Amino acid sequence: MSIGNEIVKGRTVNTNASDISSFLTNSGYEISYVLACRDIKEEIGNSLEFLVKKCDIIITTGGLGPTVDDITVESIALYLKLELVINEHAYSEISTKLTKRGMEFTPERLKMALMPAGSEILHNNVGTAPGMILKHDGKIIFSIPGVPSEMRAMLPGISSFLGPSGMEYYSLEYDVKGLLESKIAPYVKELIKKYNYEMLVKTHPESGNTLNRKVTIEIYGYGKSKKRLETLAQEIKEEIDNIILTKL
Amino acid sequence: MSIGNEIVKGRTVNTNASDISSFLTNSGYEISYVLACRDIKEEIGNSLEFLVKKCDIIITTGGLGPTVDDITVESIALYLKLELVINEHAYSEISTKLTKRGMEFTPERLKMALMPAGSEILHNNVGTAPGMILKHDGKIIFSIPGVPSEMRAMLPGISSFLGPSGMEYYSLEYDVKGLLESKIAPYVKELIKKYNYEMLVKTHPESGNTLNRKVTIEIYGYGKSKKRLETLAQEIKEEIDNIILTKL
Structure with a gap:
């Protein structure tokens, strides 16, 4: 989100x-939805309402900073009817950073330490605002900054909080020149069925001219064993290569 | 979507x-949400349900092609409980393209002509699948392909179908080096209030090191007159420049 x-x-x-x-x-995690909304409390609430119903884990980016339009945590608290309190860990992390730079704890900066009661923090080694981890009603909500370098630096923290997914993801991609999606489509349909939907096959036509354009074939899936996924993908690739050679 | x-x-x-x-x-149109979902009928239905409740106009991209995972139009019909029929205009547009290339009208290609009864088509001058325009319950749903060159080529068609929005959008952006968001935040808050929220001011910190990084200041808004928006943006810029010079 x-x-x-x-x-x-x-x-x-x-x-x-x-x-x-x-x-x-x-x-190995499966993502179901990607939703973007404006800096408007009601729309953040609507978005959260949709995602809380559909997903187990929600990650929000953006709106954690000191400016007037940074209203993510406030909106989450409002929608989930939770009390906003000063998170002591967030407070001390921000305080240490400000002291190091000789800066004061203004009300705008204090806002970055406000989180719903019971939240944990995610350390931010790049910027000032710490991230938030909130367990609620069996769901986990992470809120991290929108500045890309800060967001990226916090992904390992999310990962270690979640622990291993217990699943593996594998994807094999390659390009075929002069292939028409509509020609290979019926064979791909049968192939996916034959492999019991354990692996999916997608064809991505290159943007541009329809004739002679390149199609990227993507074979991918989730499973318990990466080795099995690799083997399946290789098998499917060989079947596709054979179809292209002999039937198209 | x-x-x-x-x-x-x-x-x-x-x-x-x-x-x-x-x-x-x-x-001059205002976008409220951007939602991405998987090629799964139920999730396309859920996404549509959310957006139909919140928005007047919905534009979907992707899933219009001939492959087994191209299920956009089918899912829209299913969710809105509309009958899928062969759209004669779509049929003839696809037929002309296929004939030109010496290709047959296979079931996979016929699928691209299926649309809910009452739909209009959007011409696709780049690829094969036409777009769909569906008026439903006071809402307008456009479905266009996901291949970027085809998508872009269809935007003027959407625009001319919608007609003028009656509103103008104006945005002024510039960079300031060594500015801290948290320092200027309280002044920006007052400034937006002073201008009655007619224009908004956003600060975008550069990704990377916190100290000495560049902040992009964005002044923007919607209104009836572009000239007035330009004048307001310029006035606000001057006030910000003055704040930076004298107060920070």
């Missing part, structure tokens, strides 16, 4: 979302 | 969303 007008109105490309998703996908 | 596993799992950065949003923002 990406919070920020700049994302929603298209000023900023949402690379945070793809960075977080690919990080978690490669750790 | 971006449909596709590749977006949600972070394989593909969602530049379609930012391209569409910035195109519409610059035409």
Whole structure:
């Protein structure tokens, strides 16, 4: 869940979302939705309402800073009807950073230490605002900053809090020139069925001219054993290569 | 609403969303949410349900092609309880393209002509699958392909169908070196209030080192007159420059 007008109105490309998703996908987690909303309390609440119903884990980015439009934690507390308190760990982390730079604890900076009661913090080694970890109703909500370098630096903390997913993800991609999606489509459909949907096959046509354009074939799946996924992917690739050679 | 596993799992950065949003923002439309979901009927239905409740106009990208995971139109029909029929205009557009290339109308290609009864089509001058325009319950749903070159080529069609928004958008951005967000935050808060929230001011810190990093100041807003927005933005910029010079 990406919070920020700049994302929603298209000023900023949402690379945070793809960075977080690919990080978690490669750790075996399945992502269901990516939602971006504006810096508006009600819309943050609506977004959270949707995601809390559908997902076990929610990661928000953005809106943790000292400015007037940084309202993420406040909105989460409001929507979940939780009391906002000064988190002592957040307070001391911010305080140490400010002292080091000879800066004062202004009300704007104090805001970064406010979190719903019972929250834990995620250390921010790059910027000032700590992240938040909130367990609520069997769900886990992480809130991390939207500045990409700060967001990235906090992914290992999320990962170690969550622990291993117990699943592996594997993906094999390669390009085929002059292939038409619509020609290979019926074979891919049968192939996926044959492998019991354990692996999926997607064809991504290159942007540009339809004729002679390149298609990227992506074979991927989740499972308990990476080795098995690799073997399956290789088997499927050979079947596809054979279909292209003999039937198209 | 971006449909596709590749977006949600972070394989593909969602530049379609930012391209569409910035195109519409610059035409004076306000975007409220950007939502990405997987190629799963139920999740497409859930996403549509959320957006239909909150927005007047919904644009979906992806899932219009001939492959087994291209299920956008089918899922929209299912969720809105509409009958899928062969759209004659879509049929003839696809047919013309196939004939030109000496290709047959296979079941996979026929799928691209199926649309809910009452839909209009959006011409696709780049690829094969036409887009869909569906008016439903006072809302408008556009479905366009996910291949970026095809998506971009269809934006003018969406724009001309919607007509002028009646609003203008204006944004002024510039960088300030060595500025701290938290220092200028209280002044920005007062400034926005002084201008009655007609214009918003956002500070975007550069990713990287906290000290001496650059902050981009963004002054923006919607209004009836572009000239007035420009004048306001310039006035606010001068006030900010003055605050930086005299108070920080």
